[in-house]
Amino acid sequence: MKIGVLALQGDFREHIQAVKISGHAGLTVRRPEELAEIDALILPGGESTTIALLAQTFNLLKPIRERIAAGMPVYGSCAGMILLADRILDGAQDQATFGGIDMTVRRNAFGRQVDSFESDLTFDGAPLRAVFIRAPWVEQLGKDVQVLAEVQGSDGARHPVAVRQSALFATSFHPELTGDLRVHRYFFDQVCAGAIK
Ligand code: GLN
Numbered sequence: 001m002k003i004g005v006l007a008l009q010g011d012f013r014e015h016i017q018a019v020k021i022s023g024h025a026g027l028t029v030r031r032p033e034e035l036a037e038i039d040a041l042i043l044p045g046g047e048s049t050t051i052a053l054l055a056q057t058f059n060l061l062k063p064i065r066e067r068i069a070a071g072m073p074v075y076g077s078c079a080g081m082i083l084l085a086d087r088i089l090d091g092a093q094d095q096a097t098f099g100g101i102d103m104t105v106r107r108n109a110f111g112r113q114v115d116s117f118e119s120d121l122t123f124d125g126a127p128l129r130a131v132f133i134r135a136p137w138v139e140q141l142g143k144d145v146q147v148l149a150e151v152q153g154s155d156g157a158r159h160p161v162a163v164r165q166s167a168l169f170a171t172s173f174h175p176e177l178t179g180d181l182r183v184h185r186y187f188f189d190q191v192c193a194g195a196i197k
Contacts, residue, residue, distance in 0.1 A: 001192055004029040004038030006064075008054040010046020010079060014176035018184045032063045040073040040192045042081030045133065045174050048107065049092040051079055061094055061096060068100040073167040073195045075187040081163075081170035082136050089139060101165045109137040109172075111154045119173075121144030123149045123162055124186060130161070130173035137172055140165055148186075168193040 005015045007028035019026030020043070029035050041064070042194070043051070055061045057195045068074060076084040083097050085105040116133045123130075130147070137159035141147070149162035149171070161172035162183075175183035 001025070001038045001188065002027060002037060003040050003042060003188070003192075003195060004035065005042045005044060006051070006055075006060075006080075007044075008058060008060075008080060009050045010044040011043045011174070011176060012042075012046075014186075015044050015077070018181055022112055022181055022188055024188060028118050029060075030058060032059055034065050035060065035067065038072075039196050040075075040187075041067070041072065043076040043083050043098075043188075044176070045078035045080060048079040048082035048088075048094055048097075051083060052096045055098075056096065061098070064098050065100075068098055068168065068189045071167055071195060072164075073192045074098075074100070074169070075184075076168075076170040077174055077176065078133065078135055078172060081138075081172055084168055084170045085136075087140075091134070098167070100162065100168045101139050101145060101170060103145055103163060104140040105136045107136050107141045108134050109139075109153065109159070110135055119151050121149045121151055121161070124182065126182070128175075128180065128182065129173070129178060130171075130172050131177050132161075135161070135172040137161055164191065167191060
């Protein structure tokens with residue numbers, strides 16, 4: 001498969017690395033012509049406000065929304081999760097998203113004291129060590145959204161940190177930073193395999 005990684009800002013190089021180690025072609029995407037080449041897209045971690053503004057500047061906002069509507073598989077990690085949310089809380093004024101997942105995501109949800117932390121969680125039924133960096137959580141979700149992992153927030157409640165809605169998949173955490181490729185493989189084998197003919 002040809003997997004594109006949106007390369008406007010953030011840790012796209014680590015995702016390209018994970019794509020290649022998993023045996024797929026990894027292509028950086030900065031232009032609509034490059035988007036047209038790929039089978040599936042990864043939205044990296046970084047700063048969702050900056051990525052959204054750059055996507056507008058690089059004429060990618062509308063084409064990515066159109067590909068999402070047409071069923072292209074997309075995986076968003078951290079800022080990428082925010083970019084896949086239909087609704088965001090604590091966003092910048094007029095912050096745009098690509099949208100597609102029927103969920104409300106809260107930016108920087110875990111609070112200032114715990115800007116970054118690691119947590120052992122269960123992802124798709126197996127234990128996984130996850131790295132969170134100024135991460136969002138899912139605050140509300142629609143009935144078609146499946147929860148694949150949760151962690152306890154500073155408010156004491158458990159919040160979804162990995163979700164899927166058909167061909168769209170998002171995690172609050174950064175699997176590209178741990179060298180454990182199971183989350184990327186889940187995207188390639190479970191999400192893309194069914195969606196790409
Ligand atoms: N807090 C960032 C944002 O709002 C996301 C952080 C990350 O991607 N590590 O976009």
